[in-house]
Amino acid sequence: MKKPLFILLSLLILISACTRVNNIKSDSVDTIEIVNDNHSYANIDEIKTTHLNLELDVNFENKTIYGVARHEMSDHNCDTAIFDIKGLEIKKVTLGTTKEKETNYVIGKNDELLGQPLKIAIEPKTKYINIYYQTTSETEALDWLSPELTAGKKHPFMYTQGQAILTRSWIPLQDSPMNRITYSADVTVPPSLLAVMSASNETTKNNEGKYHFEMKQKIPAYLIALAVGDMVYNSLSEKCGVYSEPELSNACKNEFSDIPRMLSVAEKLYGAYRWEQFDIVILPYSFPFGGMENPRLTFANPTLIAGDKSLVSVIAHELAHSWSGNLVTNATWDDFWLNEGFTVYFENRIMEDVFGKDVANILAITEFQELEVALNDIENGNHPEDSQLKLSLTGRNPDEGMTDIAYVKGAFFLRTIEKQVGRKKFDEFLKNYFDKHAFETITTEAFLSYIENELFKPNNITFNTKQWIYEPGIPDNCIKITSERLNEMSLLADRINNGESIFEGKNKNLQRGDKITQEWQTFIRELSPNITSEQMMEIDEQLKFSKEGNPAIQSDWFQLAVKVGNKSVRPYMSDYLIKIGRRWYIESIYIALKESKDPNDLIWAREVFKKAEANYHYVSKSTIKKLLD
Numbered sequence: 001m002k003k004p005l006f007i008l009l010s011l012l013i014l015i016s017a018c019t020r021v022n023n024i025k026s027d028s029v030d031t032i033e034i035v036n037d038n039h040s041y042a043n044i045d046e047i048k049t050t051h052l053n054l055e056l057d058v059n060f061e062n063k064t065i066y067g068v069a070r071h072e073m074s075d076h077n078c079d080t081a082i083f084d085i086k087g088l089e090i091k092k093v094t095l096g097t098t099k100e101k102e103t104n105y106v107i108g109k110n111d112e113l114l115g116q117p118l119k120i121a122i123e124p125k126t127k128y129i130n131i132y133y134q135t136t137s138e139t140e141a142l143d144w145l146s147p148e149l150t151a152g153k154k155h156p157f158m159y160t161q162g163q164a165i166l167t168r169s170w171i172p173l174q175d176s177p178m179n180r181i182t183y184s185a186d187v188t189v190p191p192s193l194l195a196v197m198s199a200s201n202e203t204t205k206n207n208e209g210k211y212h213f214e215m216k217q218k219i220p221a222y223l224i225a226l227a228v229g230d231m232v233y234n235s236l237s238e239k240c241g242v243y244s245e246p247e248l249s250n251a252c253k254n255e256f257s258d259i260p261r262m263l264s265v266a267e268k269l270y271g272a273y274r275w276e277q278f279d280i281v282i283l284p285y286s287f288p289f290g291g292m293e294n295p296r297l298t299f300a301n302p303t304l305i306a307g308d309k310s311l312v313s314v315i316a317h318e319l320a321h322s323w324s325g326n327l328v329t330n331a332t333w334d335d336f337w338l339n340e341g342f343t344v345y346f347e348n349r350i351m352e353d354v355f356g357k358d359v360a361n362i363l364a365i366t367e368f369q370e371l372e373v374a375l376n377d378i379e380n381g382n383h384p385e386d387s388q389l390k391l392s393l394t395g396r397n398p399d400e401g402m403t404d405i406a407y408v409k410g411a412f413f414l415r416t417i418e419k420q421v422g423r424k425k426f427d428e429f430l431k432n433y434f435d436k437h438a439f440e441t442i443t444t445e446a447f448l449s450y451i452e453n454e455l456f457k458p459n460n461i462t463f464n465t466k467q468w469i470y471e472p473g474i475p476d477n478c479i480k481i482t483s484e485r486l487n488e489m490s491l492l493a494d495r496i497n498n499g500e501s502i503f504e505g506k507n508k509n510l511q512r513g514d515k516i517t518q519e520w521q522t523f524i525r526e527l528s529p530n531i532t533s534e535q536m537m538e539i540d541e542q543l544k545f546s547k548e549g550n551p552a553i554q555s556d557w558f559q560l561a562v563k564v565g566n567k568s569v570r571p572y573m574s575d576y577l578i579k580i581g582r583r584w585y586i587e588s589i590y591i592a593l594k595e596s597k598d599p600n601d602l603i604w605a606r607e608v609f610k611k612a613e614a615n616y617h618y619v620s621k622s623t624i625k626k627l628l629d
């Protein structure tokens, strides 16, 4: 595998000129920074795409995209340009614009994880490389859904998921976050459907089924995204709106009405929103994530439509990525915490502003509970070093870095710094950080040197940053957050654990709607696996966790049911696992089944998975398959 080297040009020039390091950005390191992206074959140190133009024909009959990827390249001096592909059929490659000329190419050996290098013969003056291709059934990014799996049940649906390294499975390109490109696209779809992308979008269908898109800001390849389905647009404000199937319009308008406010809060905190429009699109239930921060158009899971706005923090999260992740991007997947840790921190700040400190604390504590579970798993797993913020994922799927370490340990690291330096200074620092690194990528090391020079040194502060980043576990100085409301939920759970009935006296008419989702999650998580099935049913009778669940509560509830050995909720559980493809929700249920004392539970899990897998996106399917095998 060819490993590209990315050398900070400014430093090279500097060194050859033998001058002191004083006229470059203060965060630039005083040693040469050599960064490898071990998850891409592309030779971006030699030649890079600057603009990508896509011509795509989306064919639902044979579940194939027929495409031409026209790459405009940087100045270079090479005879080979290397792109990433995975499960794509390459038809031909040409060079030039008006007069295209076919050129030779070689496709290298297939790696199960990285796919193949596509090595194209070029000339030093080559500016345009056009790759004619089509997707195949091996294409991992795409999810093709039959009408039954949509809300309307009349039209098919298709969407892509690029992060982390799946974009190469639907577009031949240099699939490394270290390179940023602009893109445009011409997409043809069946006229009954609307196509939307992480770019400028139309709000209504047209009779030809032809759509043109422009993304004028430079983005990393993993943020190129497309969704096609029977969708309508509902505006929420001048800059915000929701695309969804028409059947979900009203529910969406209500659930997501706070988005415009979130946007203005976010801008007040960390500076102007740089992407003009912030829309979201509600995908079918198979979508493997709660949300995905595709620029201008967040992709969202319909499980967010809880009816009581209790899961909109996911939207605050994806919105926050417009700064942390999309504007300032992790250079490699080993630096993933720079995307997610910052985003969880920022998300919580938005939530605090819109819903109050109480709610924000409850969210942070709920996340910390999840971190403790994840930490325990990691410490007892094959890669205990994964509890460091800086990861080393060479030879591994970057997906393995998608744990609560990056998300929650990352966020608590920043909260701990905030507490030590004070919110005012920290906010100023973050705002400048986003501004100074806008539309760039950054490594953990460059961040460390930046914070040292811009925040710690000027304020005479010492902070155990290295321990947080390069050592496992949670450092002792991690701030502790408490919540009276959650303490009460723990007490309530304790009473059940002690065999008392709680639905008496002031709790006689306790209802689901009396507490927010995360309060119930704490309640469920604090219940002992030693309670009886009857106790669980008594709770279920009153609070309707199994039946009228909000999917976040249900996921925790079903895990408990497995631990308790309660089989009566199984019909709800199998419906849930067959309908929902959001990975974190279903994975933890499958894990509970796998780890159960009762060997029949694993057999049951495999049976349900057999029925469910066709409804999952590749990302969830492959995770669960690996788990159950």
Ligand code: BES
Pocket: 163, 164, 288, 289, 290, 291, 292, 293, 313, 314, 317, 318, 321, 340, 399, 402, 407, 584
């Ligand atoms: N960017 C992530 C999703 C992702 C990460 C996809 C890594 C592929 C590889 C997205 O922003 C995310 O974090 N989603 C979370 C939201 C939650 C933490 C609020 C999710 O889907 O649960």
Ligand code: ZN
Pocket: 317, 321, 339, 340, 343
């Ligand atoms: Zn995220």
